[in-house]
Amino acid sequence: MKRLPIIIFCLILIALLSVGCFSKAADEISNEATETTGASPKESQENPENSGTNENQEPQVENQDTPAVLEANIIVDEPKEGQVIKSGGKVIIKGKTRLQEFDIEVEDGHEILGTAHISVQKSQELEEFEATIEIGEHTSPSGMIIFVTEDQDGKRQEQLLLPVKFE
Numbered sequence: 001m002k003r004l005p006i007i008i009f010c011l012i013l014i015a016l017l018s019v020g021c022f023s024k025a026a027d028e029i030s031n032e033a034t035e036t037t038g039a040s041p042k043e044s045q046e047n048p049e050n051s052g053t054n055e056n057q058e059p060q061v062e063n064q065d066t067p068a069v070l071e072a073n074i075i076v077d078e079p080k081e082g083q084v085i086k087s088g089g090k091v092i093i094k095g096k097t098r099l100q101e102f103d104i105e106v107e108d109g110h111e112i113l114g115t116a117h118i119s120v121q122k123s124q125e126l127e128e129f130e131a132t133i134e135i136g137e138h139t140s141p142s143g144m145i146i147f148v149t150e151d152q153d154g155k156r157q158e159q160l161l162l163p164v165k166f167e
Contacts, residue, residue, distance in 0.1 A: 073098050074147050074160050075126065084165045087113060087138040091145075096126035099149060102159065106135050108143035108166065138166040 076095040085091045085106075093104055093116070100122040106114045114135035120127040147160040 074102075076145075076147075076160070076162055079145070079162070079164060082163055082165060084167050085135075086167045087135055089135065091133050091135055093131045093133065093145065094129070096128050098123070098126055099159070101149070103148045104131055104133065105146045105148060106133055106143065106164075107146060108138040108140040110139045111136075113138060113143070141166055 074095060074097050076093065078092060078094040079085055087108075091106060091114070097118070097120060099120075101117070101119050104116045104118060105112050114133040116131040116133045118129050118131055120129055142163065142165045145162040145164055146158055147162075149157045149159055151157050
């Protein structure tokens with residue numbers, strides 16, 4: 001019974017420390033949200049157009065119907081990010097590019113299921129491309145379509161990774 005007051009004191013102390021740490025973590029999360037969006041959480045709720053952006057960031061796009069874009073060098077219209085594609089068949093990849101030459105690889109995380117080489121006329125404007133790739137059977141339920149170029153030294157440069165799922 002002599003230890004009971006010490007045990008109660010320790011439990012109260014632990015509870016106070018937990019509450020203090022929790023409120024500090026909540027403040028830090030709120031501050032991070034303010035730094036990321038450039039607006040306070042209250043302002044973000046009042047004006048949803050400002051949430052997810054600031055002067056230095058691109059808007060965050062959650063609509064999967066929006067083409068995948070990387071510095072406007074490659075824009076993929078089809079397939080969409082996360083779209084289900086059928087392995088053991090053909091996949092059509094459509095988009096626009098400023099790059100003169102690149103390769104497209106479809107992989108499932110274990111092996112490359114199919115490839116295509118794209119060459120377009122060099123232009124400052126976006127040129128349309130379309131590739132039909134025969135892909136093998138997948139060994140994983142998801143994978144990537146990888147757009148690959150080579151630098152001047154011949155080293156592989158992955159320009160864009162587009163996640164897909166296999167059926």
